[in-house]
Amino acid sequence: MNRVITIDGPSGAGKSTIARLVAERLGFQYLDTGALYRAVALYLRQKGLGEDVRDQEIASLLKGLILSFKDGKTFINGEDVSGQIRTPEIGHYSSVFSARRPVREFLLEIQRRFPEVQDTVCEGRDMGTVVFPGAWRKFYLDASEEERARRRYLQLRSAGKEITMEAALRDVRERDLRDSSRDVAPLRRAEDAIYIDTTSMGIEEAVKEILRHL
Numbered sequence: 001m002n003r004v005i006t007i008d009g010p011s012g013a014g015k016s017t018i019a020r021l022v023a024e025r026l027g028f029q030y031l032d033t034g035a036l037y038r039a040v041a042l043y044l045r046q047k048g049l050g051e052d053v054r055d056q057e058i059a060s061l062l063k064g065l066i067l068s069f070k071d072g073k074t075f076i077n078g079e080d081v082s083g084q085i086r087t088p089e090i091g092h093y094s095s096v097f098s099a100r101r102p103v104r105e106f107l108l109e110i111q112r113r114f115p116e117v118q119d120t121v122c123e124g125r126d127m128g129t130v131v132f133p134g135a136w137r138k139f140y141l142d143a144s145e146e147e148r149a150r151r152r153y154l155q156l157r158s159a160g161k162e163i164t165m166e167a168a169l170r171d172v173r174e175r176d177l178r179d180s181s182r183d184v185a186p187l188r189r190a191e192d193a194i195y196i197d198t199t200s201m202g203i204e205e206a207v208k209e210i211l212r213h214l
């Protein structure tokens with residue numbers, strides 16, 4: 001097994017950009033597991049599923065899904081869906097469907113295959129606790145609720161989307177609650193993860209802090 005670095009934390013803590021840069025500097029591949037959950041959500045939505053669907057139906061639909069992630073791009077049955085998974089709607093449904101057991105079981109195996117090929121930086125919510133409990137190094141990135149809402153607001157505005165600060169804060173709180181209170185693989189810090197608060201840190205500073213620990 002190659003080396004695995006896990007980076008977990010709530011949405012808006014800066015994980016994706018930081019994890020990608022850490023991977024680049026170290027020559028590791030980067031695995032964005034949020035993108036995998038988003039792709040599953042997009043696929044289930046395309047199949048017409050809503051929030052109240054039964055586990056059995058999810059499990060049977062997932063049998064027809066071939067999911068891949070390569071060079072930062074996400075594919076559903078060979079089609080590049082990297083743009084389509086970055087909408088607020090799919091963000092919402094990825095959080096909803098990620099609480100469902102068949103979805104987590106489906107992605108568990110897929111995620112574990114990545115480090116078989118190459119050293120990997122794995123970013124998500126349960127990398128250090130469930131998917132790679134024996135990882136080489138573990139990090140937990142956090143930031144205050146207000147700062148994470150502010151980042152979400154700026155990100156959506158720069159993408160041309162209409163949103164208010166209040167709505168961004170509400171979104172962040174809702175997502176935190178759902179991601180950390182679910183029964184299967186809830187968001188929590190692994191005991192052996194190094195905690196980094198990025199509230200008043202720039203991206204480069206956070207990357208350096210991680211590299212320093214390595």
Ligand code: DC
Nearest residue numbers: 033034035037094095098124125126
């Ligand atoms: O990091 P993100 O916003 O792209 O993740 C989308 C959703 O996927 C997030 O609300 C929770 C879920 N997720 C998860 O449950 N476990 C992971 N390892 C990664 C993401």
